[in-house]
Amino acid sequence: MEKDWKLLSPLGVADIMESDCSLKNKIAAEIAGALDRFGYNEIQTPTFEYFNVFADDLSISQEDVIKFIDNSGKILALRPDYTTAIARAAASHKSDADLPLRLRYQGSIFRSSESYTGARQKEFTQAGAELIGPSCPEADAEIIIMTIDALLRAGLNEFQLEIGHPGFLRGVAEGLSEDEFVELTELLDKKFILGIEEFCKKLKLEGKTAEILCEMPNLYGDAGVARDMLGRGLNPVSEAAVKNLLAVYDLVKDYGYEQYISVDLGLVRSFNYYTGIVFKGITHGVAFPICGGGRYDTLGSRFGTNFPATGTAIWTDRVMTAIVRQGLTPQPPKADVLVWYSREEDRPTAYALAREQRREGLRVICERHSFENGDEVCKYLSDHKILSAAKAEIEAEGGISE
Amino acid sequence: MRYLTIALAKGRLAELSVEIFSSLGYDCAEMLTKTRKLIFTDEKNKVRFLLVKAGDVPTYVEYGAADIGIVGRDTLLEEGRNLYEMLDLGFGKCRMCVCGPTQMKSRLNETSTLRVASKYPNIARDYFTKRKNINIEIIKLNGSVELAPLTGLSEVIVDIVESGKTLEENGLQVLEEICPLSARLIVNRVSAKMERERITGLVEKMSNWKAEG
Numbered sequence A: 001m002e003k004d005w006k007l008l009s010p011l012g013v014a015d016i017m018e019s020d021c022s023l024k025n026k027i028a029a030e031i032a033g034a035l036d037r038f039g040y041n042e043i044q045t046p047t048f049e050y051f052n053v054f055a056d057d058l059s060i061s062q063e064d065v066i067k068f069i070d071n072s073g074k075i076l077a078l079r080p081d082y083t084t085a086i087a088r089a090a091a092s093h094k095s096d097a098d099l100p101l102r103l104r105y106q107g108s109i110f111r112s113s114e115s116y117t118g119a120r121q122k123e124f125t126q127a128g129a130e131l132i133g134p135s136c137p138e139a140d141a142e143i144i145i146m147t148i149d150a151l152l153r154a155g156l157n158e159f160q161l162e163i164g165h166p167g168f169l170r171g172v173a174e175g176l177s178e179d180e181f182v183e184l185t186e187l188l189d190k191k192f193i194l195g196i197e198e199f200c201k202k203l204k205l206e207g208k209t210a211e212i213l214c215e216m217p218n219l220y221g222d223a224g225v226a227r228d229m230l231g232r233g234l235n236p237v238s239e240a241a242v243k244n245l246l247a248v249y250d251l252v253k254d255y256g257y258e259q260y261i262s263v264d265l266g267l268v269r270s271f272n273y274y275t276g277i278v279f280k281g282i283t284h285g286v287a288f289p290i291c292g293g294g295r296y297d298t299l300g301s302r303f304g305t306n307f308p309a310t311g312t313a314i315w316t317d318r319v320m321t322a323i324v325r326q327g328l329t330p331q332p333p334k335a336d337v338l339v340w341y342s343r344e345e346d347r348p349t350a351y352a353l354a355r356e357q358r359r360e361g362l363r364v365i366c367e368r369h370s371f372e373n374g375d376e377v378c379k380y381l382s383d384h385k386i387l388s389a390a391k392a393e394i395e396a397e398g399g400i401s402e
Numbered sequence B: 001m002r003y004l005t006i007a008l009a010k011g012r013l014a015e016l017s018v019e020i021f022s023s024l025g026y027d028c029a030e031m032l033t034k035t036r037k038l039i040f041t042d043e044k045n046k047v048r049f050l051l052v053k054a055g056d057v058p059t060y061v062e063y064g065a066a067d068i069g070i071v072g073r074d075t076l077l078e079e080g081r082n083l084y085e086m087l088d089l090g091f092g093k094c095r096m097c098v099c100g101p102t103q104m105k106s107r108l109n110e111t112s113t114l115r116v117a118s119k120y121p122n123i124a125r126d127y128f129t130k131r132k133n134i135n136i137e138i139i140k141l142n143g144s145v146e147l148a149p150l151t152g153l154s155e156v157i158v159d160i161v162e163s164g165k166t167l168e169e170n171g172l173q174v175l176e177e178i179c180p181l182s183a184r185l186i187v188n189r190v191s192a193k194m195e196r197e198r199i200t201g202l203v204e205k206m207s208n209w210k211a212e213g
Helices: A018-037 A082-093 A137-154 A166-172 A178-189 A193-202 A207-218 A223-230 A236-255 A299-303 A316-325 A344-359 A374-383 B012-023 B054-062 B073-079 B121-131 B147-151 B165-169 B189-194 B196-212
Strands: A048-050 A067-069 A075-078 A101-110 A123-132 A159-164 A261-264 A278-283 A286-295 A309-315 A335-341 A364-368 A386-391 B004-009 B039-042 B047-052 B068-072 B084-088 B094-100 B114-118 B136-140 B156-161 B173-181 B183-187
Touching: A018 A101, A018 A123, A018 A137, A018 A316, A082 A101, A082 A123, A082 A299, A082 A309, A123 A137, A123 A316, A137 A159, A137 A236, A137 A278, A137 A286, A137 A309, A137 A316, A159 A236, A159 B189, A166 A178, A166 A207, A166 A236, A178 A193, A178 A207, A193 A207, A193 B084, A223 A236, A223 A261, A236 A261, A278 B189, A286 A316, A286 B189, A309 A316, A335 A344, A335 A374, A344 A364, A374 A386, B004 B012, B004 B054, B004 B196, B012 B068, B012 B183, B012 B196, B047 B054, B054 B068, B054 B073, B054 B183, B068 B073, B073 B121, B073 B173, B073 B183, B084 B189, B084 B196, B114 B121, B121 B136, B121 B156, B147 B156, B156 B173, B165 B173, B183 B189, B183 B196, B189 B196
Parallel strands: A159 A261, A335 A364, A335 A386, B004 B047, B004 B068, B114 B136, B114 B156
Antiparallel strands: A048 A075, A067 A075, A101 A123, A123 A309, A159 A278, A278 A286, A286 A309, B039 B047, B068 B183, B084 B183, B094 B156, B094 B173
16 A cells, blocks of 8 residues: 655655754854854845746756746746856845945755755755855954854864865966866866876876876865965966955954864865855765855846855755764853953952943953963863953953954 | 764775774774674774765764775766865775777777666766766666666666676777776875874875875
């Protein structure tokens, strides 16, 4: 007797029951909260749109998009990608006067094919943000810093955001035909050195070009990997890409998040709308990226506007898988700020600072301590799960130190 | 230290792989004994070996259940998984071919209803539709594929050819070569980064082993 199929959900989608749902909601709320604290306002776009919105993108294959037809015969698509949808919404509602725009979103994306990276499911939850307007490295760094913040808040502590730049390969591979470039990208994406060597032989690529191409699969690690490349006499396109990457890297380092980032110059395959910095996040226990993003300065032109933009997308389900597999049930930080003072006479200043920050909505702990140096403060913060600290003194304004 | 997990394709490839790992100083002698165990641990090097069916090696590696795998390129092409293919190990050399009776050679490009029997439906479909632009009917078989043209089940087959002996004994021949094959070292995308030192160390050792022949 056939099982009653009405009781099952279709292949690739699933019910999420109480305990999973509550965990997922907690993680989603932490991520959303982190993006919110950077001044990003949430918007919602429709779950389905005209297929044309997504049809121009070669990186989402047509078979992957779940389509249906409306009463007038137009083809509709369940949102396969958020960034494109947000760019469309921004282009249709906003003008240059509104820039810079800081927008965030959370919801489902849908992909139907099994061939799509890691997609055995068909519905995924994503949370993300887009910074539209500025084209400076500070904007890219803001997106990366905010992504790290969101992952930390969600409860992860061991992960890496690998930063790359498609311009590096474009410079090195200058002069290749479109087909050759695609073939090369596939080999680099697999880090298949022998294949790259054969490719160079076949196209009679020699000297520096062949040398760098064969090294590319191993060009990942700390910023030194990128810095070394600057001494190699790159062509202007590659050189600009490496310099841009290093600028962003240093900004993230300035924020104090260097331990969470690394460089991968061999990061070559992603959405083809990316024009600058790209990144993806990896962690133990999940074989697929937990987040990804980058700069897409020309996507707006598909919708008749021209604005530089950069953004991030976090795969909420994968973050949840990682948290479960790493045995880290989410423990939200106990407080946002530790306001501390060492001398009795500093207490009024400390109270004033704490009051001000609590009024701003921060969760503040105000205590007297006798920390000798920054390391002691950091240790206390991590032991007590507090995000940041501010020292209050009569004379000087208390400065926030991580 | 975390265990590094290596998935090996059961059979000839696993035997060859065990020889290499032993010569590189890993303790996997137990795998050569008659045992039904599927997991073998080298405590000294913190390495675990898994014995899995060839077709499952890329799956274990893609999902991160194994960090590293050794598998034939035929399996990789058929499975189309998303992973790093870091090394051509050079052993297990053979070819993926279209085979059939001699008279099919001239008709291969003319027949409008070509039936192709194969254990590798994806490779067969890719070759005929993408590279040759011929629409075919694929008949998936699980073994003794040579029987298909002999019994009229299909016109041709797509299969691995090593010496060509089985073909010859059954009155078939290679009609077209699709691609050369050999064993590959594959690595999970996340492991390659998170366990970089140990994995690049192993890849280098194996690469040197290959260079020394």
